[in-house]
Amino acid sequence: xxxxxxRDADLPSVRGVYSISVAAELSGFxxxxxxxxxxxxxxxxxxxxxxxxxxxDHDLARLERVAExxxxxxxxxxxxxxxxxxxxxxxLERDNRRLAxxxxxxxxxxxxxxxxxxxxxxxxxDPDQPASxxxxxxxxxxxxRQAGQRPRRRESSPQARATGERGHH
Numbered sequence: 001x002x003x004x005x006x007r008d009a010d011l012p013s014v015r016g017v018y019s020i021s022v023a024a025e026l027s028g029f030x031x032x033x034x035x036x037x038x039x040x041x042x043x044x045x046x047x048x049x050x051x052x053x054x055x056x057d058h059d060l061a062r063l064e065r066v067a068e069x070x071x072x073x074x075x076x077x078x079x080x081x082x083x084x085x086x087x088x089x090x091x092l093e094r095d096n097r098r099l100a101x102x103x104x105x106x107x108x109x110x111x112x113x114x115x116x117x118x119x120x121x122x123x124x125x126d127p128d129q130p131a132s133x134x135x136x137x138x139x140x141x142x143x144x145r146q147a148g149q150r151p152r153r154r155e156s157s158p159q160a161r162a163t164g165e166r167g168h169h
Contacts, residue, residue, distance in 0.1 A: 012061045016046030016054030023055035027063040034063075040076045042066055042083060 045053040069079045
């Protein structure tokens with residue numbers, strides 16, 4: 001039981017403990033339906049060394065979701081796709097939470113460096129803001145085009161004009 005202490009209490013157990021007859025009774029499905037759902041890959045009960053199916057709390061929760069989808073009019077192939085997408089979505093949500101936590105930690109580690117080292121401000125700079133005063137003057141030295149105005153062509157050298165090449169600056 002000590003191994004389960006780190007697990008989320010809301011997650012159903014994946015340990016197969018129920019026989020097919022008990023799983024049928026608990027889920028409300030018949031034994032033949034459970035075998036069919038296994039064929040379609042909707043559930044995958046564990047097997048004992050002798051090949052006996054053992055259903056877990058996780059399998060029963062999945063069967064409950066199968067029942068909801070059947071009640072909604074979804075066929076077995078569609079149910080398989082829905083369950084797969086729900087599983088993949090859950091994985092992506094967990095990955096996003098982990099990445100958000102990693103980003104927050106990196107930002108927290110970066111903040112003290114920018115407060116003590118003025119040269120380190122570029123590390124956390126806002127991409128919409130200029131990186132340095134030099135870039136601001138560069139930005140303002142270029143005239144802006146008016147709406148609908150075409151960009152000017154770059155002048156090429158007399159030699160390039162003679163050969164028909166355009167200048168690539």
